Amino acid sequence: MARPCFSRRTKAIVSTLAVSLVLTAGLIVPAAVVAEANDSASARSGVEIAAAAANAWAADAQLIYLENDEPVDAGGRTERWGYLYYSPSLDRSRGYSVGRGKVLQATDLGMRFDAPLVSGNWLDSSNALQLAEEKAGAEFRSEHGGELQSMVLMRSVIELDEPDRTNWMVIYSAEGVPSLFVVIDAISGKVSRTWRG
Amino acid sequence: MGHPGTGLASRIGLKSIVTLSTVLLLVCGGPAAAESGDDAGSTVRHQVASEVAEAPRGEEVQSIEVRRVKPAKEKKPSLRFLKENIAFLRGRIDGLEASARNRDGDSRGIDPRWLAYLEMTQEIETAEERLRSQTDALEVGRLLDDITELARIEARLQELENLLASESERLDQIQEDFVGRQRTTLVVLLQGQTTTKIPRGMTLVREDGTEVRVTVGTALLEALGRGATAQADHDFVEPREQWMALSLPGQAGEPGATGYIEFSPVRDQVNFIELDLDSMVSTAVDAWQARFWSRPYGEAEGGISATW
Numbered sequence: 317m318a319r320p321c322f323s324r325r326t327k328a329i330v331s332t333l334a335v336s337l338v339l340t341a342g343l344i345v346p347a348a349v350v351a352e353a354n355d356s357a358s359a360r361s362g363v364e365i366a367a368a369a370a371n372a373w374a375a376d377a378q379l380i381y382l383e384n385d386e387p388v389d390a391g392g393r394t395e396r397w398g399y400l401y402y403s404p405s406l407d408r409s410r411g412y413s414v415g416r417g418k419v420l421q422a423t424d425l426g427m428r429f430d431a432p433l434v435s436g437n438w439l440d441s442s443n444a445l446q447l448a449e450e451k452a453g454a455e456f457r458s459e460h461g462g463e464l465q466s467m468v469l470m471r472s473v474i475e476l477d478e479p480d481r482t483n484w485m486v487i488y489s490a491e492g493v494p495s496l497f498v499v500i501d502a503i504s505g506k507v508s509r510t511w512r513g
Numbered sequence: 514m515g516h517p518g519t520g521l522a523s524r525i526g527l528k529s530i531v532t533l534s535t536v537l538l539l540v541c542g543g544p545a546a547a548e549s550g551d552d553a554g555s556t557v558r559h560q561v562a563s564e565v566a567e568a569p570r571g572e573e574v575q576s577i578e579v580r581r582v583k584p585a586k587e588k589k590p591s592l593r594f595l596k597e598n599i600a601f602l603r604g605r606i607d608g609l610e611a612s613a614r615n616r617d618g619d620s621r622g623i624d625p626r627w628l629a630y631l632e633m634t635q636e637i638e639t640a641e642e643r644l645r646s647q648t649d650a651l652e653v654g655r656l657l658d659d660i661t662e663l664a665r666i667e668a669r670l671q672e673l674e675n676l677l678a679s680e681s682e683r684l685d686q687i688q689e690d691f692v693g694r695q696r697t698t699l700v701v702l703l704q705g706q707t708t709t710k711i712p713r714g715m716t717l718v719r720e721d722g723t724e725v726r727v728t729v730g731t732a733l734l735e736a737l738g739r740g741a742t743a744q745a746d747h748d749f750v751e752p753r754e755q756w757m758a759l760s761l762p763g764q765a766g767e768p769g770a771t772g773y774i775e776f777s778p779v780r781d782q783v784n785f786i787e788l789d790l791d792s793m794v795s796t797a798v799d800a801w802q803a804r805f806w807s808r809p810y811g812e813a814e815g816g817i818s819a820t821w
Contacts, residue, residue, distance in 0.1 A: 365752075365780070368696075368697060368752055368780050368781060369697075369751040369752055369753060371696060371749070372696060372697050372698075372749040372750055372751045372752070373721075373749075373751060381592075381595060383592060383593075383594050383595060385589070385590065385591045385592070385593070396589070396591070398591040398592040398595075400592060400595065411591055411592050413589065413591040418752070418753065419751060419752060419753035420589070420753070421586075421588065421589060421591055421753075422721075422751055422753060423588075423591065425592075427599060428603070429595075429599065429602070429603060429606075430606065431602070431606050432606075465594075466593075466594040468594055468595075470602075474605070487594070
């Protein structure tokens with residue numbers, strides 16, 4: 317029987333592949349661990365969880381506001397999002413802090429805040445942050461050493477002449493300079509306004 | 514938390530005073546029990562009740578530790594931007610309401626689901642109309658045996674099939690909407706057979722202030738003695754880690770006792786806490802016993818019906 321004969325080149329390729337496989341395996345394990353340990357999520361991922369709690373509190377509870385409860389990362393994700401619900405029948409608002417796939421905290425707002433309910437099909441925080449960064453956020457951060465402070469979703473309020481519009485308001489801050497506000501139409505994804513203040 | 518309909522009572526915090534008349538004995542679960550005579554019925558009820566007392570088969574049952582001290586929770590800041598700027602935002606909302614009133618009158622957003630249902634109704638009406646005209650045409654078509662007419666009839670049948678498909682799609686949409694709106698509920702059950710010493714009343718207070726007073730009357734006591742399990746409370750509850758206080762009143766001039774249990778209701782499921790009244794005959798809170806389990810809707814058994 318003829319013995320298989322491998323050229324030096326083939327042997328080199330096989331050795332390289334084997335080394336690569338070992339290295340890749342070594343890299344994959346820590347990456348998986350990191351992914352598991354990372355508890356951050358986008359704003360949309362917690363809505364169902366918050367809604368389940370809010371509906372137990374009041375059958376007519378409506379989402380009227382949300383913001384990040386922990387710092388937001390570059391992908392528009394954070395470890396906790398805060399969702400505020402309003403019940404017209406109770407005339408009260410209750411906030412739910414959601415993280416790691418569950419309600420971590422629930423508290424009554426303790427003051428009247430009957431903002432209109434947000435539209436159902438709003439852009440997720442990751443898209444909103446990307447739009448804000450492209451418009452002015454990235455420039456602000458690099459010029460002033462600033463950072464993303466808050467991401468807020470609510471209907472109208474900022475644009476009184478557009479009362480039906482749900483907006484993302486992305487706020488950047490830096491020491492010694494006025495903060496940057498970027499307002500994005502949360503349905504169309506159009507940046508409607510930026511200002512410093 | 515409050516069931517729709519608990520209304521004012523729920524708002525003022527004192528949800529209900531549970532007496533024998535309002536405590537639902539979980540002994541009337543099966544049709545067999547309802548149809549049996551008194552004695553036979555008692556036997557059947559007893560068996561059903563025993564099953565309930567042994568309760569959760571297949572579910573993971575957790576023993577809950579009863580503590581003397583209310584569980585302390587670390588409060589993390591939430592909705593900071595809102596709280597820091599609430600005066601400004603409130604002012605803007607007031608301005609918005611004024612502006613909306615000036616333009617359109619006082620109104621609130623309509624739930625998009627209702628608008629979708631309205632559209633569906635219109636689609637159904639249109640489909641029905643088309644179906645009617647197609648059926649009429651079909652009747653006429655039956656009289657024709659021309660091959661061209663047959664092809665036309667086939668096309669019409671195809672259209673009918675399409676109408677049925679869109680009808681099915683609408684049904685799926687409605688089903689998804691309603692099935693997706695399951696609620697998380699909590700049922701508090703009482704169980705105990707040491708009839709002479711069982712506490713005759715207790716108060717359950719949940720973290721949100723909802724208070725339920727339970728009175729164990731003679732008839733209930735007798736039923737418990739036979740092995741029945743009683744429902745002391747059934748309400749919507751937030752699916753999150755929380756505590757509940759159990760308070761027994763003092764007797765014969767002695768001080769009462771309060772214990773705290775912690776539990777995590779599972780989202781969109783029926784969650785059960787069973788209090789063992791036998792263990793609550795003394796005021797030694799540490800000795801009190803409670804169990805917790807949960808099960809999905811529609812899987813209730815052993816006399817507990819999911820039709821509440």
